[in-house]
Amino acid sequence: MDTDERVELATRNTAEVVTEEELRELFEDDDPSVYIGYAPTGEMHIGHFTTIRKLADFLHAGMDVTVLIADLHAHLDDAKSPFDLLAARSAYYEETIRAMVEAAGADPEQITFVRGRDFELDSEYTLELLRMTAETTIARAQRAASEVVRESDSPNLGGLVYPLMQTLDVDALDADVAYGGIDQRGIYMLSREILPEHGGEAPTCVFAPLLSGLTGGKMSASEESSKVSLTDDPDSVAEKIGDAYCPMGEVEGNGVLEYVRYLVFPILEERDEAFVVERPEEYGGNLTYDSYGDLEDDFVSEELHPQDLKNAAGEYIADIVDPIRERLESQPDLLAEAYPEKYD
RNA sequence: CCGCCCUUAGCUCAGACUGGUAGAGCAGUCGACUGUAGAUCGACUUGUCCCCCGUUCAAAUCGGGGAGGGCGGACCA
Known part of the structure; x- marks a missing residue:
């Protein structure tokens, strides 16, 4: 595979790349390393899935992929995960991510999984972190994390340390490329700015788009109807897609179309299948699409x-999510221990 | 260590001074209209009023105690 193809694969379906020139150089030099971090907080959903789906592209482009289960971050961000549940949630996240990678048609064994506390408590890391706290203003840290960390009238210190640690993670994991949702942009722009002053190199960044909510506007992790969950059975998926905001002819903010674009098509492509819309004769009969653009x-x-579109999308999405749901159902302790208040 | 403020529907809050077993907006649910959804109409639902004790015929409301959260002061050899 030549550099053009690798760059194309790594950058397709992204919201932004900072910068593509840097990425190209990385590919020309060697096999670049890329990492993405997930803070094990709430249950994983289809939004996570689209970012994980893309890991398959990175693997195919010959990159070294690391997934960080950022356990400490999960508590630093307004204690979204209780300290005592970090281990259980980390276990659930890792297993679920493996299932998603597999559902995307890639091999989870090719990915390195790391827990935050495995290296974020090392004395060198801690020392550098303390230096950073002395050299970064509260306003700067807050601005960097504003799209990621929970907003509050009385913010905790953890939310300010959060972006600094994420910056150090890039270096600790030896990542050439930092990958994440576009909400992570603020943090990684801070990293690009300050990491060189703290013994590291400015990371090249690849950002995934954030999916719109099914009810219109932004997806809300806490609003069931705004997203497809990995535990949704085919009927629930069909119902949620059926109820989704989906104005005729409008692409902007159309969650259904986005699911089809960022999740369904890449996976169908991997399987070498086309997207078939079953349509009653009275409306013109079936349609077949080989590409999302068409x-x-x-x-x-x-x-x-x-x-x-909804009928077809609902079925494809349910079909993609189903093996993950089944895998989670076959290990009920995973969810039960991660979210004891919900699955007693 | 001291003082002050807050805690009521899923969310944001009103009601408390002048006790009579609770309200608004948003959200949600259901219909109508659309070959989807939304928008728009129409209807509807929602509560240990933070906990305990007391006063009272009657406490979200008054008194005492406690918990959680916030703010400030004091201490600064």
Whole structure:
């Protein structure tokens, strides 16, 4: 695979790359390393899935992929995860991520999994962190983390240390590329700015788009109807997609279309399958799409009606999510121990 | 260590001074209209009023105690 192809693979379906020139150089030099961190807080959902799906692209592009289970971050961010549950939630996240990687058609064994506390408590790391706290203003740290850390009238210190630790993680994990949702942009721009002053190198950044909520607006992790959960059975998936905000011909803020674009098509492509819309004869009969672009064109021209799109999308999404749900159901302790208040 | 403020529906809060077993907005649910959803109409639902004790015929409301959260002061050899 030549550099152009590798760069194309690594950058497709992203919200932003900082910078593509840097990425190209990395590919020309060697096999770059990339990492993404997940703080094990609430239950994982389809939004996580799209970022994880992309790990398959990185692997195919020959990159070294590391997934950080950022356990300490999960507590630092307004104690989103109680300290006592960090281990259980980390175990649940790792297993679920492995299942998603597999569902995306890649091999989880090719990915290195790391826990935050495995290295974030090392004395060198801690020492550098303390230096950073002395050299970073509260306002700067707050601004960097504002899209990630929970907002509050009386913020805790943890939320300020959070972006600094994430910056040090890049270096500790020896990552050339920092990958994450576009909400992480503020933090990694801080990293690019200060990491060189603290013994590291400015990371190249790849950002995934954040999916719109199914009810319109931003996806809310706490609002069930705004997202598909990994524990949703096919009926629930169909119902949520059916109830989704999906104006005819409109692409902007259309969660259904985004799911199809960022999750369904890449996976179908991996399986070498086409996207088939079953449509009643009275509306023109079935439609087949080999690429998302063709589907979007038909949707914009209103050749493809939202109801027909929803029917098809619901089935494909349910089909993709199903093996993950089954895997979680086969290990009930995972969820029960991670979220005891919900699954007693 | 001291003082002050806050805690009421899923969320933001009103009600407390002048006791009579609770309200608004948003959210949610259900219909109508659309070949989806949304928007728009129409209808509807929602509560250990933080906990305990006391006063009272009657306590979200008054008194005492406690818990959690916030703010400030004091101490600074």
